[in-house]
Amino acid sequence: MSTHTASLIVIGGGQAGLATARVARDMGLAPIVLEAANRAEGSWPHYYDSLTLFSPAGRSGLPGAAFPGDPDRYPTRDEVVEYLAGYARRLDADVRTGHRVERVSAPDGREFRVAVSGGEELTAPLVVAATGAFSRPHRPALAGLDTFDGTVLHSSDYRRPEPLAGKRVVIVGGGNSAVQIAIELAAVADVTLATRHPLRFMPQRIAGRDVHIWFQRTGLDTAGWAKPLLTGGKGTPVMDTGTYRDAIATGNPDRRPMFTRLDGDQVVWDDGTREHVDVVLLATGYRPGVDYLAGLGALDDDGLPRQRGGVSTTHPGLAYVGLEWQRSFASATLRGVGADARHVLTRLLKQPRPDGKKPARAAN
Known part of the structure; x- marks a missing residue:
């Protein structure tokens, strides 16, 4: 089993994960993004053909990249897929597609161990679960x-x-x-x-x-x-x-x-x-797809994250981005994930580590 160490592991390479990775880079972290699919486009390719955003393009960009075109229009599903794919290509972060996370554990209480399908294991003091709110149909x-x-x-x-x-x-x-x-x-x-x-x-x-x-x-x-x-x-x-x-x-x-x-x-x-x-x-919505956290004890009896404002209430160093109403009306949307990512990462970096150390930062 191969093991790699990172300063931050982001689980999920859709809109929430990509936004988190960009904000993390801006804050001096070197995130590794783990995405189960072969492309970092989130759930968007799987939605119905005629779907359009409910927010205008001018309010739907991820951090550092405005959504192209008329800012008052409502982008289509395929336009969002194209936007996310381009965002991932230009993102200065280690985005690993085809990496499905099977479980997260914290055996020593100091660092998280993230087990990926195929036998790879990664460790990090910080984990953001960014698989969002639309991966498990209800x-x-x-x-x-x-x-x-x-x-x-x-x-x-x-x-x-x-x-x-x-x-x-x-x-x-x-x-x-x-x-x-x-x-x-x-x-x-x-x-x-x-x-x-x-x-x-x-x-x-x-x-x-x-x-x-x-x-x-x-x-x-x-x-x-x-x-x-x-x-x-x-x-x-x-x-x-x-x-x-x-x-x-x-x-x-x-x-x-x-x-x-x-x-x-x-x-x-x-x-x-x-x-x-x-x-x-x-048309009864979705539930967060965070089963990989079940063994960690981070979920309640309904399989929902125990969190406040996206920050785990059970494990220091663990947070979430992309949950519905995590912090706002827009938390599960393109226009909301960037602000939530900055909120949770700011708080994670202020949390005391069990070993007394500060999270490792990338060179600016």
Whole structure:
């Protein structure tokens, strides 16, 4: 088994990991980035074809590299993939693709040992888990789902509408992705959005400016009271220019209260009526893909990181970047990961080491 030592190991080479590596270099560290895939593009290549960012290009760049093109436009999935690939190529850091992390341990309580598939092992006093919030699709425990006779898909499986043409589709979920997929599918299929609460539309632009700009200017992005304001109440907020609300208002697709159960190839609605359904598509989000930390004792009973503002509450030297609402509304987005990376690295470098030493820094 080969062993290498680094000043910082970043797990994940998507937007969160790349941003962390850039900030780390700026702070004098020499990070090693470990990415399981063969390219450092994160989850973006696996999203549906028509996906566009919910924030404008001018607010979607990673540290040190503005997103190209009109700053007011909303970049497509493929544009984001191209941007990330270029960012990784130009990044002055050791980015190792094809390196899947299997586990992280801390046997001596001083340094972390990171075991990679293939037998390689790396050690470092600092580890940032940057595999983000979109690597583990969440499949809720819905009554009858496991015995449903039709097709069950997660939004992570969806690419384009044509394979579902002519089908009766029920989409579970009410966020932006759920609504965008539903409207796209409704052109070729019979589609219903099933949600526990009515949809809550929020304007994408206010006074001619994207709402994300206002979030930043007003401090709403990082205000402690912002999360209950934006996520509280009944209904997941949906950013909308007016297109989504108008489409739902026509009934194509329609929105109904959540069904009570699935039975065979039928859905049973809350009023007791039944109908045949071909496909149940779960637009029910993701959970952090940090199973490699399970043996370390850094996760709670639900497999979620024990952290505050991205800094581990269980292990000095361990932090996270890319978790939803880690520090702000934007924490899991392109525009938010850079600020969070600087926040957690600043705090890691101030933490006392168990051996009394300071983290090693790269030569400037």
